[in-house]
Amino acid sequence: MKKTYELIAPCHFGLEAVLKKEIQDLGYEISMVEDGKVTFLGDDEAICRANVFLRTAERVLLKVGSFQAVTYEELFQATKALPWEELIPADGKFWVAKAASIKSKLFSPSDIQSIMKKAIVERLKSHYNIQWFSEAGDSYPLRVALYKDQVTVGLDTTGVSLHKRGYRTLTSKAPITETLASALILLTPWKRDRILVDPFCGSGTFPIEAAMIAANMAPGMNRSFLAEGWKNLIPKKCWYDAVDEANDLVEDQIQVDIQGYDIDGDIVRAARANAEAAGVDHLIHFQQRPVSLLSHPKKYGFLITNPPYGERIEEKENLPELYRQLGQRFQALDSWSAYIITAYEDTEKYIGRKADKNRKIYNGMMKTYFYQFMGPRPPRKNNIQTSQEL
Template structure:
């Protein structure tokens, strides 16, 4: 099978987690940059990456990387790329997205238009036709300019990979499934440890944690655009990946994963989403304010996405809310707390400086992942709790 370069974009600040995931799948990482990880893989790797990676938004098949400071240069260098290696005569192709940072070419619509024309010119010459029916498989092209260098790839995923298919009901300001997974992976939490999200909203943190605990592939219950690229990726690749994913699922495990929220509608949505994901048996949801957060056992984890105060009228409530978080956390025996927020006075109101603080971009919003570290539990059998 051919070896391709695949590029997986991710939230800024979570690249190390995605790199580890790719290595764990058995593929070689060739480059790690801000917001993306590039790796080598064959056709099976395209299926594996889409089905099993928890922290990437999509998987791009890299066609090339070109430096272009003028539209003429962009046209010629795009035309020189081997598009016929990927797009068949009847393929439907378009430049679905273009973005540009610190580059002379910055108009997305102009970049899209010029590149489409260049690809058409290339394929007209290769296939000896002047008109393309575009009634076959879809090949959406994405281009990202950084300092005049464009990374050009074809999207193999289609709908963004954060859409696992289980979140039918949402509440305001939900965290994406990919970011929730990355934040969980930045903690030492394992399936045999306690996990509580006291601001669970529609249940993303508990559901993603339960899927990890059950070894349930995030893409198991959805489809991907490249499944129609049978000239590049045989059907067996997808069948093999799905068969492995199904065999790995283990719901016969004991977990202590809990989600609380003060909003009854949020709890209803969380329960419905957990059921849709197939992990409702592994999670306990309850309507409860953060002030009533308590647990009898030590060495648990809080992982949560509390309100940031995005609306001006909510900002006045934040100091009291974060003081409640601090008080509840203080009452838990040897627990760790991981909290993502854009509220810059969080540590002050919680009443403790975080042991670690990681800057992460949630979309375009700069947030802080505050990490309050509890002690490690003793090795089993060494000390009685």
């Protein structure tokens, strides 16, 4: 019988509900939703499928255990009590790759890391009956989070973060991560039969992620994962099966209207190269165009964009005019909706209307807002057909 694990999927703060739905759509039971992470139940197959299919998770951690510790002795003993021999082979390379502490008595990452490493060594020494570990085998990095003295320990199955899809070799000045872009698209009512335009497309992340969603392309199908080497825990066949499943679901011959504009021609060329690397260049139209020339003849489209925030002082002077132009062009688009992530606090003022919804989201360490200006829903197709018949 397959073993069931608790798996932890970290995500951007404020986007837990999007990730929760993704995990449920994959068929797994949610055990807990907390700030910045979703915990769910799954077997070795779930580890593979979560890494390949999840668009909005940053990584997938196999939960080793959790306990309370207010002293380093408690941390040592509780870590040593965990069943490390069930997870790490005698030649495995293991270390605490990251330790984060919030509102806890133990707060030094380096001390937490070294004490937990010693505890694991002591446990494995007695189990394998050896005094020295070569650590010449596969890597088993740990990630540890302390919150209000509660310690949660997870093995990182992913390796390089899941936002690294593998397609973005060229980036613009202030790129939005692939996972965040996907989550923001999934927060909107956009579907692949609706128009999507990003007038500040930069390296193309919003259009590319939208095209991958439209074509049902799993974000991790063309990259590798750290746990692929964990033959003691996950049969290689599980990884092959997950990728085969992803390949079978791709529908890249669909008709979509996804467009990306940028004023910088070099950036547009970089976006095209990224889209080609992602395998969706045939689904996106990129063009060098300033926001002042933004237009589209059709109704009920979507603007989804990450405009400049004015990180540099000289750029801040240009923001009022830039956002005013964006607002004017948006108003000229008949029945469209606009979804804008930005740290610029005067966004509503220059767009010319109050957002219908506004969600605070941390983009890295920066506090940003996701302004949602909703247009009317298009009439249902069967209603159009009925009126035409009349």
